[in-house]
Amino acid sequence: MADALLIIDMQNGLYDGPEKPFERERVLATLNHLIGRARAAGAPIFVARHTGPAGSPIEAGSPLWQLCPALQVDESRDHLFNKTRPSCFLGTELEQRLRAAQVKELVIAGMKTQFCIDTTCRVAVELGFSVVLPEDGHSCMDTPALKAKAIIEHHNATLAGAFVKLTSAVEIRF
Template identity: 40%
Template sequence: MKNKSALLIIDVQVIMFTFDGGSLYNGGKVLQNIHELLTKARYSKIPVFFVQHTETPNLIEGKEGWPIHPRIKPLENEMVIQKSTCDSFYKTDLHEKLQEQGIESLIIVGMQTDFCVDTTCRRAFSLGYNNKLIADGHSTFDTKVLKAEQIIEHHNSVLGGRFAHLKAANEINFN
């Protein structure tokens, strides 16, 4: 059976780009990379799955920051999975929906590196998916301990080679 891939876009929601607590590191470039991957996936008819965080005070349906960023708005035929934890698989039907389509490989992008991207990469690996983490396709915010750039570099180092193959956005071809 041919290895079937899907693009998994995690929590690229408006709030990430309008957060009062600080700026998303390299947010414009990361959004551009995700947009380009999404465009290539759609052109190549690769399934796209959006994950949308919900059920926190700022991320409730109808609130200003809740929607998926308009630059990458899902099409009607694209799956949107809502979650309430850092794990895109926990108490969602993501795994079942991927299995229904015979997906074996995930190309992973999104927000935030140190929370939902990290947890989802590890869980997807444990579920048997062949992951490609897009090194320049995820981001986060500075913390009191580390700058966002350091967090991203650290997670790329830890996740890459263990839980995912690390790739740059421009290295991904869906054909």
């Protein structure tokens, strides 16, 4: 059973920007389902926002930086934090907060598969956390080289075993 949930970069500028993430409505519904189950079990929920420098489209406080309004985050009880790199750990207090909450196993979900999801999964394992990755709980956009579906499938296959326990979101328990 997982001890905590980490949702990464579900922000207006990524979710609702000019390039739409693969199966975005389904992924959002999956994340909200995970949030509901974590909350019902009393598991802490951590929510990362990627923050750009002043003047960038995703600078702190800007409309594109805001969390997607349909994401069922409760700012009064969930742990929101800002990051500036693909790793949710670099330059943040996430590791300390997870350790203070005695988290050993962490569910990681959100966006973007090939950047922040991949990096955060690998770093979490290096820091000694067990990671559960819902194969259907992360997304990204098409790139010139690969379609989003192929990127997601590739990262699920690459991360499984060596870095994460790969499973479907409906099988995750808190």
